[in-house]
Amino acid sequence: MLARATGxxxxxxxxxxxxxxxxxxxxxxxxxxxxxxxRGLTKVYGVGVAQVHALRGIDLELYEGEFVTLLGxxxxxxxxxxxxxxxxDVPTSGSVHFREHDLTASDDASLTRYRREHVGFVxxxxxxxxxxxxxENVELVTxxxxxxxxxxxxxxxxxxTERADHFPSQMSGGEQxxxxxxxxxxKRPDVLLCDEPTGALDVHTGILVLEAIHRVNRELGTMTVxxxxxxxxxxxADRVITLSDGRIASVRRNERKVAASELQx
Ligand SMILES: Nc1ncnc2c1ncn2[C@@H]1O[C@H](COP(=O)(O)OP(=O)(O)OP(=O)(O)O)[C@@H](O)[C@H]1O
Ligand SMILES: [Mg+2]
Numbered sequence: 143m144l145a146r147a148t149g150x151x152x153x154x155x156x157x158x159x160x161x162x163x164x165x166x167x168x169x170x171x172x173x174x175x176x177x178x179x180x181r182g183l184t185k186v187y188g189v190g191v192a193q194v195h196a197l198r199g200i201d202l203e204l205y206e207g208e209f210v211t212l213l214g215x216x217x218x219x220x221x222x223x224x225x226x227x228x229x230x231d232v233p234t235s236g237s238v239h240f241r242e243h244d245l246t247a248s249d250d251a252s253l254t255r256y257r258r259e260h261v262g263f264v265x266x267x268x269x270x271x272x273x274x275x276x277x278e279n280v281e282l283v284t285x286x287x288x289x290x291x292x293x294x295x296x297x298x299x300x301x302x303t304e305r306a307d308h309f310p311s312q313m314s315g316g317e318q319x320x321x322x323x324x325x326x327x328x329k330r331p332d333v334l335l336c337d338e339p340t341g342a343l344d345v346h347t348g349i350l351v352l353e354a355i356h357r358v359n360r361e362l363g364t365m366t367v368x369x370x371x372x373x374x375x376x377x378x379a380d381r382v383i384t385l386s387d388g389r390i391a392s393v394r395r396n397e398r399k400v401a402a403s404e405l406q407x
């Protein structure tokens with residue numbers, strides 16, 4: 143009975159954020175199975191001679207539960223695209239839908255709610271609070287989330303049960319990054335967006351971090367995008383999207399996915 147009541151509460155809570163985002167009647171929602179649908183996305187930074195065309199017309203669909211890597215040279219627009227999907231930035235033109243919600247028609251307050259309730263971010267640098275333990279860093283999020291998992295469960299998912307009471311200064315870079323992943327997923331986000339999560343780590347540590355991200359994707363079904371400069375990491379993905387000069391240069395599906403532990407670079 144309690145489980146059913148909890149399930150009902152979750153269903154209602156899941157509905158509430160949806161109602162708080164803009165969803166104008168009649169606007170095109172994403173196709174069945176799509177989490178994101180981007181059409182004709184452009185992003186221009188600056189004005190006049192200082193203009194930079196970061197995105198030059200991106201059409202993209204990302205699907206429920208998939209693990210996608212985003213490759214491409216420096217400056218090709220990877221972070222810009224990820225930031226727009228995550229509601230941290232807005233395109234100059236084009237549209238992005240997250241499920242039935244038109245992010246491009248959302249005001250700042252709706253985008254803030256969207257990020258808080260639906261998106262987990264992991265960046266190259268971990269941005270942990272140095273004066274808080276691993277558990278307390280995760281609790282910063284679980285204290286305000288709608289339907290969080292316990293902080294210890296999130297730390298367990300990334301293999302850090304033993305480190306819950308440690309401060310960031312007492313942990314390795316890879317352990318700190320896994321705390322950052324635990325913090326990102328503790329609110330049970332619908333999507334996990336990672337911008338070069340292993341960029342600051344050595345190979346061995348990077349693999350532990352990728353294993354943690356992959357486990358979240360597999361066990362929670364969280365649609366995951368990982369930006370990387372390392373083409374080897376693309377072997378883990380369901381699909382590999384490569385950007386070049388603000389455009390999608392290729393989309394490839396991996397017939398056989400490689401486990402993080404098998405990666406070598
Ligand atoms: N806030 C900004 N103001 C002006 N130009 C920007 C801004 N953010 C990004 N750019 C420019 O947009 C282009 C795409 O940048 P972006 O950060 O998306 O590239 P990236 O593929 O993530 O590169 P990297 O691999 O180096 O992180 C670059 O030319 C960059 O200089
Ligand atoms: Mg970048």
